[in-house]
Amino acid sequence: MALQLLTHREGLGKLQQALSAVDAEIKTCSTCSNISLGDPCHICTDDTRDAGSLCVVEGVDDLWAMERSGAFKGYYHILGGVVSAIDGVGPEDLTIDQLVNRVEKGAFEEVILALGASVDGQTTAHLISRKLKPLGVDVSALARGIPIGAEVDYMDDGTLSLALKGRQVF
Amino acid sequence: MALQLLTHREGLGKLQQALSAVDAEIKTCSTCSNISLGDPCHICTDDTRDAGSLCVVEGVDDLWAMERSGAFKGYYHILGGVVSAIDGVGPEDLTIDQLVNRVEKGAFEEVILALGASVDGQTTAHLISRKLKPLGVDVSALARGIPIGAEVDYMDDGTLSLALKGRQVF
Numbered sequence: 001m002a003l004q005l006l007t008h009r010e011g012l013g014k015l016q017q018a019l020s021a022v023d024a025e026i027k028t029c030s031t032c033s034n035i036s037l038g039d040p041c042h043i044c045t046d047d048t049r050d051a052g053s054l055c056v057v058e059g060v061d062d063l064w065a066m067e068r069s070g071a072f073k074g075y076y077h078i079l080g081g082v083v084s085a086i087d088g089v090g091p092e093d094l095t096i097d098q099l100v101n102r103v104e105k106g107a108f109e110e111v112i113l114a115l116g117a118s119v120d121g122q123t124t125a126h127l128i129s130r131k132l133k134p135l136g137v138d139v140s141a142l143a144r145g146i147p148i149g150a151e152v153d154y155m156d157d158g159t160l161s162l163a164l165k166g167r168q169v170f
Numbered sequence: 171m172a173l174q175l176l177t178h179r180e181g182l183g184k185l186q187q188a189l190s191a192v193d194a195e196i197k198t199c200s201t202c203s204n205i206s207l208g209d210p211c212h213i214c215t216d217d218t219r220d221a222g223s224l225c226v227v228e229g230v231d232d233l234w235a236m237e238r239s240g241a242f243k244g245y246y247h248i249l250g251g252v253v254s255a256i257d258g259v260g261p262e263d264l265t266i267d268q269l270v271n272r273v274e275k276g277a278f279e280e281v282i283l284a285l286g287a288s289v290d291g292q293t294t295a296h297l298i299s300r301k302l303k304p305l306g307v308d309v310s311a312l313a314r315g316i317p318i319g320a321e322v323d324y325m326d327d328g329t330l331s332l333a334l335k336g337r338q339v340f
Contacts, residue, residue: 061323071331112337116321129340142322143336145315147329151286152312153231159317161241166313166338167282170299 031102033078033095035060043076050074052109056099056128058082058116066114074112077102082115082124091127099128103135110138117144201272203248203265205230213246220244222279226269226298228252228286236284244282247272252285252294261297269298273305280308287314 005011028034029041036042043049043063053074057063058081066072079094103111111132115121129139144162146155155163175181198204199211206212213219213233223244227233228251236242249264273281281302285291299309314332316325325333 057322059323062321065323065325065330066334069327069330069334071327071334112334113340114322114334117316117318118321121321125340139340140337141340142330142333143313143315143338144318145313145333145336146287147317147320148287148314148326148332150317151232151288151291152227152284153229153235155235156318157239157241160235160239160312162318163312163315164236164239164241164282164284166315166336167310168313168336170283170295170309170311 032076033060033080033098034063034076051107053112054102054106054108054110055112055114057114058121062114072112075108079115079124082118082120083127084120094124096128096131100131100135103132103137108137110140113139113141115141202246203250203268204233204246221277223282224272224276224278224280225282225284227284228291232284242282245278249285249294252288252290253297254290264294266298266301270301270305273302273307278307280310283309283311285311 005015025037026035027037027039027041029036029039029044031040031044034041034043038045050073053072054077055066055072055074056077056079057066058079060078063076063078066076077095077099079096079099081089081094083089083091083094102108113125113128115125125141132139143166144159145166146152146159146163152160175185195207196205197207197209197211199206199209199214201210201214204211204213208215220243224247225236225242225244226247226249227236228249230248233246233248236246247265247269249266249269251259251264253259253261253264272278283295283298285295295311302309313336314329315336316322316329316333322330
């Protein structure tokens with residue numbers, strides 16, 4: 001990429017312009033921390049969405065994944081990461097206080113924690129759940145189980161245990 | 171492997187003996203189709219297991235995976251495959267009739283379908299469920315969702331939709 005730019009110098013200016021346009025035009029939503037052309041973002045300003053449910057995700061890529069699936073119609077809150085002892089990320093580095101604020105003020109009936117099924121993701125989910133439950137809101141988490149297309153004999157023990165525990169009436 | 175046997179002829183006899191020992195000693199359980207040293211197998215003859223629940227799996231490898239997880243304490247039924255239009259496998263090629271027989275006779279309260287989350291697996295699950303429900307037994311299936319260790323943004327749309335639909339109170 002660097003060589004391409006060095007040998008095609010006319011690209012340098014365009015890239016500079018694009019970078020400054022990104023810097024000038026792409027905003028971080030002060031409500032949900034999504035990136036968008038405006039603040040508040042196009043999701044927070046969309047009145048047609050389900051005002052009762054809030055989905056908590058780790059990053060913008062997770063929000064995109066949820067939107068791509070088309071399954072969720074409510075609003076989002078981006079944490080900006082998960083607490084991690086190894087990476088030195090504490091609760092104060094995330095937007096947990098803003099989340100508590102939104103839930104206190106908002107008319108959300110349910111908060112859905114769509115965090116990764118890793119140790120850090122689950123630690124963060126527990127932390128948030130402890131802060132939100134006293135506010136009288138329903139807190140739920142994405143189902144753990146066997147992903148579509150997967151075979152039973154290739155699944156790890158933990159996933160099989162959770163899939164069995166969370167089995168659903170057929 | 172073939173070259174190893176050709177150059178170390180003394181191995182040929184041992185392998186022949188091992189193969190004939192397998193043929194003579196390893197039995198297929200006439201109840202659940204598991205492979206074991208006896209018929210009925212060591213699981214079907216284990217009185218300490220939960221007699222109320224029956225887990226339906228595709229093959230012996232799936233039974234091993236469930237046993238390895240330690241989460242299931244009931245009995246098993248091995249189908250010997252799943253119905254598949256492409257592979258030309260019909261319901262009559264599987265042990266579905268034997269399964270219906272066992273449920274009719276047995277004191278099972280719940281049948282858990284632990285089949286793969288593929289199209290063929292789900293078709294088979296629907297087929298079995300239609301045959302078992304009139305017998306008054308509870309039919310459930312392993313939870314679909316996000317496997318342990320997985321990140322939300324790497325999951326496919328279908329899995330995310332199912333994980334959201336099957337979300338559990340935190």
